[in-house]
Amino acid sequence: xxxxxxxxxxxxxxPFVIASVVMLVGAVYSERQNSIIHTxxxxxSIRNQLAGYQASLEGALNADIQLVQGLVAVMSTEPDLNxxxxxxxxxMVIGSHSGISHLAAAPDLVISLIYPIxxxxxxxxxxxxxxxxxxRAAYKVRDSGQMVLAxxxxxxxxxxxxxxxxxxxxxxxxxxxFWGILSSVMHADKLFAAHGLTDPxxxxxxxxxxxxxxxxxxxxxxxxxxxFEDDPVxxxxxxxxxSWLIAARPKGGWQARAANPWPWRLVMxxxxxxxxxxxxxxxxxxxxxxxxxxxxxxxxxxxETLSRRLEVAVEVSKIGIWEYDVKTQEVIWDQLxxxxxxxxxxxxxxxxxxxxxIHPEDRDEAVKTLMRAAEEGGYHTSExxxxxxxxxxxxxxxxxxxxxxxxxxxxMIGVNLDVTRDVHLRxxxxxxxxxxxxxxxxxEEARIAAERADRAKTEFLANMSHEIRTPMNGIIGMADLMSxxxxxxxxxxxLDTIRDSSHALLKIINDILDLSRMEAGKLAISPVDFDLQxxxxxxxxxxxxxxxxxxxxxxLSFEEGLPGLMxxxxxxxxxxxxxxxGNAVKFTHSGGVDIRVSKVAGDPYHLQIEVEDTGxxxxxxxxxxxxxxxxxxxxxxxxxxxxxxxxxxxxxxLASRMGGGITLCxxxxxxxxxxxxxxxxxxxxVVQLEEPEQLPDIxxxxxxxxxxxxxxxxxxxxxxxxxxxxxxxxxxxxxGREAIALxxxxxxxxxxxxxxxxxxxxxxxxxxxxxxxxxxxxxxxLTANAFDSDRxxxxxxxxxxxxxxxxxxxxxxxxxxxxxxxxLEQKQALG
Ligand code: ADP
Numbered sequence: 001x002x003x004x005x006x007x008x009x010x011x012x013x014x015p016f017v018i019a020s021v022v023m024l025v026g027a028v029y030s031e032r033q034n035s036i037i038h039t040x041x042x043x044x045s046i047r048n049q050l051a052g053y054q055a056s057l058e059g060a061l062n063a064d065i066q067l068v069q070g071l072v073a074v075m076s077t078e079p080d081l082n083x084x085x086x087x088x089x090x091x092m093v094i095g096s097h098s099g100i101s102h103l104a105a106a107p108d109l110v111i112s113l114i115y116p117i118x119x120x121x122x123x124x125x126x127x128x129x130x131x132x133x134x135x136r137a138a139y140k141v142r143d144s145g146q147m148v149l150a151x152x153x154x155x156x157x158x159x160x161x162x163x164x165x166x167x168x169x170x171x172x173x174x175x176x177x178f179w180g181i182l183s184s185v186m187h188a189d190k191l192f193a194a195h196g197l198t199d200p201x202x203x204x205x206x207x208x209x210x211x212x213x214x215x216x217x218x219x220x221x222x223x224x225x226x227x228f229e230d231d232p233v234x235x236x237x238x239x240x241x242x243s244w245l246i247a248a249r250p251k252g253g254w255q256a257r258a259a260n261p262w263p264w265r266l267v268m269x270x271x272x273x274x275x276x277x278x279x280x281x282x283x284x285x286x287x288x289x290x291x292x293x294x295x296x297x298x299x300x301x302x303x304e305t306l307s308r309r310l311e312v313a314v315e316v317s318k319i320g321i322w323e324y325d326v327k328t329q330e331v332i333w334d335q336l337x338x339x340x341x342x343x344x345x346x347x348x349x350x351x352x353x354x355x356x357x358i359h360p361e362d363r364d365e366a367v368k369t370l371m372r373a374a375e376e377g378g379y380h381t382s383e384x385x386x387x388x389x390x391x392x393x394x395x396x397x398x399x400x401x402x403x404x405x406x407x408x409x410x411x412m413i414g415v416n417l418d419v420t421r422d423v424h425l426r427x428x429x430x431x432x433x434x435x436x437x438x439x440x441x442x443x444e445e446a447r448i449a450a451e452r453a454d455r456a457k458t459e460f461l462a463n464m465s466h467e468i469r470t471p472m473n474g475i476i477g478m479a480d481l482m483s484x485x486x487x488x489x490x491x492x493x494x495l496d497t498i499r500d501s502s503h504a505l506l507k508i509i510n511d512i513l514d515l516s517r518m519e520a521g522k523l524a525i526s527p528v529d530f531d532l533q534x535x536x537x538x539x540x541x542x543x544x545x546x547x548x549x550x551x552x553x554x555x556l557s558f559e560e561g562l563p564g565l566m567x568x569x570x571x572x573x574x575x576x577x578x579x580x581x582g583n584a585v586k587f588t589h590s591g592g593v594d595i596r597v598s599k600v601a602g603d604p605y606h607l608q609i610e611v612e613d614t615g616x617x618x619x620x621x622x623x624x625x626x627x628x629x630x631x632x633x634x635x636x637x638x639x640x641x642x643x644x645x646x647x648x649x650x651x652x653x654l655a656s657r658m659g660g661g662i663t664l665c666x667x668x669x670x671x672x673x674x675x676x677x678x679x680x681x682x683x684x685x686v687v688q689l690e691e692p693e694q695l696p697d698i699x700x701x702x703x704x705x706x707x708x709x710x711x712x713x714x715x716x717x718x719x720x721x722x723x724x725x726x727x728x729x730x731x732x733x734x735x736g737r738e739a740i741a742l743x744x745x746x747x748x749x750x751x752x753x754x755x756x757x758x759x760x761x762x763x764x765x766x767x768x769x770x771x772x773x774x775x776x777x778x779x780x781x782l783t784a785n786a787f788d789s790d791r792x793x794x795x796x797x798x799x800x801x802x803x804x805x806x807x808x809x810x811x812x813x814x815x816x817x818x819x820x821x822x823x824l825e826q827k828q829a830l831g
Pocket of ligand 1: 490579583584585587613615616617618626645646648649671672
């Protein structure tokens with residue numbers, strides 16, 4: 001729920017604010033008045049209380065003085081009274097009143113009579129003349145002829161006391177003379193206590209001022225000094241020789257406020273609230289009214305804008321509005337709708353006229369929809385064509401709704417839109433869509449055709465490679481065999497040319513195959529643990545004979561600290577190196593080639609191999625293209641050096657697949673320099689060092705039964721010749737079917753199986769032989785197919801080994817000997 005936010009900072013709340021301020025001021029004033037009245041009451045009550053103390057003290061002191069005055073009167077008649085008589089008189093005076101503690105008479109200002117004597121002996125003989133202060137006090141009494149109430153003073157015997165000094169005169173008339181002084185001592189503490197001034201339960205604090213009866217000029221001698229500074233209630237205590245002031249305030253000082261102001265405040269609060277609530281409510285109502293008026297005005301403006309917008313929209317969008325009274329069948333059209341149908345303003349309109357406009361093919365449906373909507377109510381929509389009076393055809397979309405009118409009848413209201421353009425657009429869109437789908441189909445067909453062509457290309461390459469390798473096998477094999485025989489100088493030269501040319505051709509085929517594999521993304525890098533120095537030296541050593549032939553040096557150096565073992569595809573590394581060093585040897589006539597192996601940025605697995613020669617070099621304008629496929633620096637050079645222009649392309653792709661690349665050194669003056677970078681990894685295990693190449697132990701093949709399945713006559717002849725020096729039993733089959741039959745007859749130890757043969761190919765024949773119940777031979781695939789997939793197919797069919805054409809005699813004999821040895825070992829193991 002959203003709470004309505006009120007804005008309380010509006011003018012409508014002004015009366016409420018003023019009333020609040022007035023109420024606040026009134027409350028403060030009444031609080032003050034309340035406090036003043038309370039203080040006055042308190043002062044009056046304290047004054048009354050204090051008047052009691054005043055009367056009590058005044059009465060007591062004056063009574064005591066009267067008593068002593070009586071004694072003075074007696075003494076003036078008995079100037080020679082002795083101690084005994086004094087005690088007698090003292091007894092009478094003090095005994096009847098406890099305010100006076102003792103009396104002392106000092107004739108000629110020397111104390112000689114004391115009552116009671118006990119405890120006051122030390123005062124006997126005290127001469128007032130000997131003490132300045134006492135003498136001054138005594139003279140004051142003598143000269144004034146009046147009693148003087150002094151003190152309180154500290155007594156010699158301890159405590160403080162008021163001393164009433166009375167002059168004693170003897171004689172009358174001219175004989176009247178000063179006899180001495182009578183002092184009466186009243187203990188101050190006793191006096192204050194006797195009159196309740198020190199009562200701890202008192203609810204007021206009392207102070208007395210007027211030491212030595214000096215009234216307001218005298219010092220304070222009782223109570224806290226602060227009392228007189230705190231606006232106390234003050235009364236006068238009059239004494240025969242002066243006065244004291246007695247002052248009081250409430251205990252702890254005056255309270256700022258009335259003791260319990262809360263009932264009063266509560267009354268004020270309730271009254272204030274009762275007054276303010278109507279003001280506030282009035283403010284709120286006013287504010288709400290203003291808000292509503294504002295909202296109403298805003299709505300009105302919005303409505304105005306909206307209806308204006310609607311008007312414009314209807315006008316611009318060419319929407320015609322219609323109304324239909326179901327009961328009376330009255331039809332109303334607005335001007336726009338008439339325009340859509342091409343109807344003049346004054347022409348009448350009815351349901352039948354409308355029906356007459358509708359295209360005959362759409363009429364029934366359109367009328368049915370309208371009638372159903374009129375019956376069932378609710379919203380309806382339909383689309384139909386109309387034929388305007390001039391024969392023009394338009395597409396109309398109608399939307400309408402049915403509702404009950406106030407008189408209990410049913411009415412319909414709705415709009416018509418001319419959607420001719422939309423319909424045409426839709427038709428065009430559908431057409432375009434069809435065309436697009438057709439195009440898509442064509443594209444899909446083209447894609448399938450392209451894929452088919454791609455497959456065909458791969459197959460063609462495979463076939464071509466196979467078809468070329470098969471005769472090459474014959475040529476190279478025969479040439480190899482021929483070179484073993486005694487030949488004249490000229491014949492040997494011819495033979496060497498045949499062999500070189502065949503090898504060159506084979507290299508071209510291998511390169512083209514490699515490139516097509518790379519382009520098909522099928523070239524795999526297979527990392528293994530290998531010996532780095534051995535791999536690089538091996539590749540370089542392959543080229544030493546040619547370098548020697550050309551009189552070139554070939555130097556290889558390794559940076560210190562390179563790891564012995566690494567993980568990478570050593571075969572591919574060798575391939576790249578053979579290409580780079582091969583090129584260097586090929587394009588150098590004098591001087592030589594330096595090969596330097598080092599690590600990059602201290603990382604022993606990030607290798608850099610520089611191959612630098614002193615040959616013909618590469619011109620800057622040629623440098624940019626030498627890594628492009630089939631690109632050679634110079635056509636003339638090509639003719640003199642041979643090559644396909646694929647070597648660097650393949651090498652550079654291989655290097656980048658091994659995390660590095662090949663770059664041409666810049667600013668090289670003489671000769672060329674290539675830098676090969678490779679990112680390898682640490683070896684995972686211990687590398688199996690290759691066994692030094694061994695000559696085949698041909699004796700092992702004695703008596704072995706070999707079946708050769710090969711359709712090509714030359715190749716059969718070749719294998720026959722290769723095996724000529726071996727005491728083995730060789731049978732030959734020209735296709736798979738013969739091979740299967742011969743296998744059952746002769747039970748061979750080893751089958752050399754060509755892959756592609758007529759009738760039954762090598763794979764099918766192998767599967768058949770593997771399914772037969774006989775001592776299973778070793779089956780070696782003999783194939784001109786060079787793809788990895790071929791090798792996999794052979795192994796999957798049940799073959800044990802894979803020899804690629806063209807077959808080299810040594811390799812063939814070595815493989816056969818190796819396989820035979822392991823076969824014999826197995827047989828032995830099985831007993
Ligand atoms: P090719 O098989 O033709 O040698 P490459 O791709 O290996 O193909 O080399 C492409 C071209 O780059 C060569 O034909 C040659 O023009 C040039 N080239 C490569 N290496 C050298 C080099 N060491 N010295 C001079 N030119 C070279």
